[in-house]
Amino acid sequence: MDLLLERALAGDKRSIARLVSEVERRESSSRGIMRMIYPHTGRAHTIGITGSPGAGKSTLSSRLIALLRSLGRRVGVIAVDPSSPFTGGAILGDRLRMQEHSLDPGVFIRSMGSRGNLGGLSGATHEAALILDACGYDAVIIETVGVGQSEVDVVKVSDTVCLVLVPGMGDDVQIMKAGIMEIADVFIVNKADRDGAEKVAADIKVMLDIVPARPWRPPVSLVSAERGAGIDEFLRNIESHREYLAVSEDGKSRRMARIEVEVEDSLKRDISLRASAAWSAEREGGICGRIANRETDPYTVASDILDRILK
Ligand SMILES: Nc1nc2c(ncn2[C@@H]2O[C@H](COP(=O)(O)OP(=O)(O)OP(=O)(O)O)[C@@H](O)[C@H]2O)c(=O)[nH]1
Ligand SMILES: [Mg+2]
Structure with a gap:
């Protein structure tokens, strides 16, 4: 990854394309890329x-x-x-x-x-x-x-x-x-x-x-x-x-607003990725059947998942 990044930063188009593909997939690996990219932006x-x-x-x-x-x-x-x-x-x-x-x-x-x-x-x-x-x-x-x-x-x-x-x-x-x-x-x-x-x-x-x-x-x-x-x-x-x-002040406030969005988006995506992963595991464990039998309910399941990933 470091080599890829180095090449991209040096302007190699193929490496840049690979980085873009990586973030486009929206997987957690893109986080590391963006962290290293940001100081250069x-x-x-x-x-x-x-x-x-x-x-x-x-x-x-x-x-x-x-x-x-x-x-x-x-x-x-x-x-x-x-x-x-x-x-x-x-x-x-x-x-x-x-x-x-x-x-x-x-x-x-x-x-x-x-x-x-x-x-x-x-x-x-x-x-x-x-x-x-x-x-x-x-x-x-x-x-x-x-x-x-x-x-x-x-x-x-x-x-x-x-x-x-x-x-x-x-x-x-x-x-x-x-x-x-x-x-x-x-x-x-x-x-x-x-x-x-x-x-x-x-x-x-x-x-x-x-x-x-x-x-x-x-x-x-x-x-x-x-x-x-x-x-x-x-x-x-x-x-x-x-x-x-x-x-202008306008420009300054836009830059700040952009940064707020960057942090918020990143936070939401992080939670969302983790929630999806936890939910997948739960679903494969047959939780839907238990909900159908009214042994539990969707709200409790969701809130349990959230508690778990935030721990
Ligand atoms: N007459 C005229 N036609 C133009 C002009 N600029 C673009 N066109 C034509 O308009 C059509 C659409 O051009 P594009 O540049 O593909 O437009 P676009 O907005 O990128 O289209 P999409 O990406 O499909 O939304 C093409 O046939 C162009 O040749 C212009 O200044 N005058
Ligand atoms: Mg177009």
Whole structure:
């Protein structure tokens, strides 16, 4: 394990991939990895890119990777695929779109499924992002479809949350419902080569005028990821947000909130893993039959298990 870690920290992509797989499995062994990883983290800028299916997130990510690479930055990408964990259709699409970068030694691309893993999708994604941070990637992009709560949680682990909207899909309303609108730090109206993009941008600005003012007003930019237009401005917006986080109270409280979540998640997962193990043993011992015969009850059994693992 030490050798694997050493190689990963030195930037070896295969070792990094193995570490990510290990934490993705969400087993207790990942605890040791994360313990050793953590002291090396805290340098990367984590950029969440979210939006409806087909909004152009991968195309945009690909452009952003190219721009960051031209500036000499190393880039890690985690593409979360909540929609098709079994077919992996979108994962394939992402792979194709970002393929041009996958051979670049300064780029690491990883897809993660969203199977209901213990400790949640956001836990695994966050830990993968921490690994990439520790392994020297200056920017870590997390791409996810912004449809459900678990995806909202995923982008919450990002320093800068970018929301991609497009003209003519009426998806702005849909996304507002999902509560992502409130946590977006940077807005992108993609497919600006199509009609209606200015209207979407204007709508967003109106919406930003109505919601209670925050110290950071999210910038809105028009982009055509396909044509590569507006990417410089997009990156400038991301960097301004990063600078804002570095110097503001808001940034400080976010960093503290992140740490609280890290401890809480870790604690919950620990208890949950131990409870599952204890419960498995109990179940194999035939406890269900005894409950069925009303010799005992589920509540007593659960509370006995809890007492035992906490001892
Ligand atoms: N016209 C136009 N089409 C675009 C633009 N950006 C992306 N597309 C197209 O939109 C489609 C979806 O692009 P993706 O980058 O795969 O979108 P995505 O949001 O990553 O999609 P999922 O990961 O499946 O949710 C592709 O056919 C792209 O070529 C753009 O700026 N203009
Ligand atoms: Mg995609």
